[in-house]
Amino acid sequence: MDSLSLSGICRHQFLPITMLDFNQSNHRIEKAGFVRKPEKGGLTITQVASPLRRPVIVPSLDNETVDRRDRNHVAWTSVRQERWEGELVVQGEIPLWLKGTYLRNGPGLWHIEDYNFRHLFDGYATLVKLQFENGILIAGHRQIESEAYKAARKNKKVCFREFSEVPKYENFMAYVGDIAKLFSGASLTDNANTGVVKLGDGRVVCLTETQKGSLVIDPNSLETLGRLEYSDSLGGLIHSAHPIVTDAEFLTLLPDLVNPGYLVVRMEPGTNERKVIGRVNCRNGPAPGWVHSFPVTEHYVVVPEMPLRYCAQNLLRAEPTPLYKFEWRPESKAFLHVMCKASGKIVASVEVPLFVTFHFINAYEEEEEDEDGRVTAIIADCCEHNADATILDQLRLQNLRSFNGKDDLLPDARVGRFTIPLDGSPYGKLESALEPDEHGRGMDMCSINPTKLGKKYRYAYACGAQRPCHFPNTLTKLDLVKKKAKNWHEAGAVPSEPFFVARPGATEEDDGVVISLISEKNGNGYALLLDGSTFEEIARAKLPYGLPYGLHGCWVPKE
Ligand SMILES: CC1=C[C@H](O/C=C(C)\C=C\C2=C(C)CCCC2(C)C)OC1=O
Ligand SMILES: CC(/C=C/C=O)=C\C=C/O
Ligand SMILES: [Fe+2]
Numbered sequence: 056m057d058s059l060s061l062s063g064i065c066r067h068q069f070l071p072i073t074m075l076d077f078n079q080s081n082h083r084i085e086k087a088g089f090v091r092k093p094e095k096g097g098l099t100i101t102q103v104a105s106p107l108r109r110p111v112i113v114p115s116l117d118n119e120t121v122d123r124r125d126r127n128h129v130a131w132t133s134v135r136q137e138r139w140e141g142e143l144v145v146q147g148e149i150p151l152w153l154k155g156t157y158l159r160n161g162p163g164l165w166h167i168e169d170y171n172f173r174h175l176f177d178g179y180a181t182l183v184k185l186q187f188e189n190g191i192l193i194a195g196h197r198q199i200e201s202e203a204y205k206a207a208r209k210n211k212k213v214c215f216r217e218f219s220e221v222p223k224y225e226n227f228m229a230y231v232g233d234i235a236k237l238f239s240g241a242s243l244t245d246n247a248n249t250g251v252v253k254l255g256d257g258r259v260v261c262l263t264e265t266q267k268g269s270l271v272i273d274p275n276s277l278e279t280l281g282r283l284e285y286s287d288s289l290g291g292l293i294h295s296a297h298p299i300v301t302d303a304e305f306l307t308l309l310p311d312l313v314n315p316g317y318l319v320v321r322m323e324p325g326t327n328e329r330k331v332i333g334r335v336n337c338r339n340g341p342a343p344g345w346v347h348s349f350p351v352t353e354h355y356v357v358v359p360e361m362p363l364r365y366c367a368q369n370l371l372r373a374e375p376t377p378l379y380k381f382e383w384r385p386e387s388k389a390f391l392h393v394m395c396k397a398s399g400k401i402v403a404s405v406e407v408p409l410f411v412t413f414h415f416i417n418a419y420e421e422e423e424e425d426e427d428g429r430v431t432a433i434i435a436d437c438c439e440h441n442a443d444a445t446i447l448d449q450l451r452l453q454n455l456r457s458f459n460g461k462d463d464l465l466p467d468a469r470v471g472r473f474t475i476p477l478d479g480s481p482y483g484k485l486e487s488a489l490e491p492d493e494h495g496r497g498m499d500m501c502s503i504n505p506t507k508l509g510k511k512y513r514y515a516y517a518c519g520a521q522r523p524c525h526f527p528n529t530l531t532k533l534d535l536v537k538k539k540a541k542n543w544h545e546a547g548a549v550p551s552e553p554f555f556v557a558r559p560g561a562t563e564e565d566d567g568v569v570i571s572l573i574s575e576k577n578g579n580g581y582a583l584l585l586d587g588s589t590f591e592e593i594a595r596a597k598l599p600y601g602l603p604y605g606l607h608g609c610w611v612p613k614e
Contacts, residue, residue: 127456129601130526130549130574134163134181138277139599140195147594149190149584150568152558155612156274157185157570159551160261161605162248164198165452167207173375175450175604176218179204180248180261182277183572183605185582188613192596194582197277199261199270203246215244218264219375234371240267240292245282250607255302255324258283259611264296264347266309274611286327289320293365297348297414297607301508306332306351306396308358310343312365317343319356319394332356333399338406340364340387350418350435352509355402357418357435357475360390362409363444377448385409391475391483393433403433405475405483411444412437412471416501419511421474432476436488436535438499438517439471455526460547463523467491468498470515470533489533493540494519497527500552500606504564504587514565516553516587530571530583532590541590547576554608555587568593570608574601 163181165172172178180199185192198204206214213220216237224230236242245268247261254260259274260283269283291309298307305322307329315337320329335358337343344361351357366382369375376382389410393403418435422428440446446466448454458464470488491498497520503512513536518527521544530543530553543550550571557567567587573595574580580601584594 128458128547128549128574128576129578129580130604131165131175131452131455132601132603133165133178134196134198134603135600138195138197140193141599143192143194143582143596143598145190145192145594145596147584147592149187149192149594150558151190153187153556153568153584154189155187155556155610157187157554157556157608157610158251158259158274159183159185159554159572159605159608160199160248160251161551161603161607162246163196163603163605164204165603167213168211170212171452172213172217172220173451173453174219174379175452175455176248177220178248178603179207179246180263181603181605182251182261182272183602184274184277185570185572186275192582194596194598195277196602199247199272200279201245201247201268201270203244215246216242217244217246219379221373224373230373237370240265243292244268245270248606249296251609252298252300252305253609253611254300254305259609262296262298264293266292266294284327285322285329287329289318289329289331291318295346295349299349299351299508300609301505305329306356308346308349310346310365312342312367315340315343317346317358319358319399321396331399332396333394333401335360335392335394335401335404338388338390338392338404340384342366344389345381347413348415350415350437350509351396352418352420352433354396354420354430355418355433356394356396357415357433358392358394359412359415360392361411362387362389362442363411378444379447381444381447383444391435391473393475393477403475403477403479405481407473407475407483408485409442410437410471410485411440411442411446414438414499414501416470416515416517417503417507417509417512419509421511430477432474435473435475436515437471437473438468438501439485440466440468443467449525458525461523462525464525465497465520465522465527467496469496470498470517470535488535489538489540493538494531494533494542495521495524495529497522497524497529498531499527502553502555502569504555504557504567506557507564512564514587516555516569518550518552530569530585530590532565532569532587543585543590543592545573545575549574549604550583551605552607553585554610556610557587563588572598572602572605574604577601 162178164179183196203215247268247270249263271280295308309318319332322329416436420430421432469491472488474484501517515533519529519531565587569585580598
């Protein structure tokens, strides 16, 4: 789509403000303000003096000179530049009520010099913004300046322990030294590549599984402002990568790898101090289950104890196992614990069928239909991988990059619905909330209307599958009452998490827009807006170049 053929509110295309160029390809393209430098060795800096007022032809990669990285789908290719910002041409119409910034974080740089990383989750964080106001869209992206990223750039090698990558040791003593530093957390990464949240006090924080990887950023410039230093003495090195964040609180889980269990903690806006609500002891197993995320209801925190457990031995390894820092322990079983938010007391602890999930979708309290409205059960929904942890290895970059378009390689997933009885019964139920074929048996990267957090809800948005595929490749709107899904798909496109933003003043749960960033097969990319209710496209805006796949986002409303 060329900007001149656009009508209505369309504006000038791609106004680059600043670019720092990664030298990914050994070629040089210079067009209208974009400069790529051929010298070897990583980063070059290119400044564009002032925003351009006329359409700019965006440099595309030249097939004859691209290196092997560039032949991969752009979703799995390192971000091209360290930084870019500019206005996008909008095709369709952005609702005038949409005022604020969508931020999306993710692992966007998977190489240092000639060394290519192994796993999707190893990449250095790339933060993307879409700033909406008066129907105009300013986009941008920037690398997060974690210590891990800065050290890798400076020393031209991996210097911290990432999800699967570890520093290459020069000799055995260096390895021993690094192991010692693992226990203090000094050798763990702070590469905050998983999500981004807006705290009740306005601070915007990028997060990962390590506590030290909680980095405060500026939502406008995307600059890394510094580390969020927790001022309490709760210790531990890791936490859930998905805290529950509202204007009133920040709730998270701190797994205890020494005495298997979890601390449920709460931090108030304006403070850096997490206070303990309560503790859950694991019912089984040598280590707690992975808690990438967890759900809450209005009054309770649900603590999952998955059979996919943290594994101290695997933490120490130089070469990863297929389950990385985890191990699959079906004999240790699976449990869900329910803690009262106000008292810290455990009100239920039930065994459930084995399950694997990265992401809980939501949870709520099921009430009896009589006038007492007694809570009889907790319902908790998640993107469930049919108790099969191989999805973790499926996310190795080699797997993601080698898709031939034919083989159906994505393991099946579904909306897993847990029912946790509150009458003291020892077992909980796990069922599919809707027929998984409704969404192609792919299911991950979910969002809901945030006003429904912890409450009975009807709609969720997620990535599903149009098969054959090797990665979720659709956006899907789930109607959990009608048990139906409506799917969006474009051939060869990799969409990121559909993020729901409610229309101010809306009374219907699905009255709003769904934002996603799409990486296209041809190397391009665009921001997509779907109507939250009809799930039809309302606008799209092409980016100057496709961006790598990203994970989780948040919404920062314009005050
Ligand atoms: C996404 C995404 C990123 C992420 O993990 C990143 C790291 C560095 C995780 C490290 C670890 C674990 C997963 C388990 C316990 C140890 C530790 C090394 C901190 O996970 C994601 O899903
Ligand atoms: C990309 C992904 C999980 C991300 C974790 O934050 C899962 C993809 C397929 O299920
Ligand atoms: Fe996640």
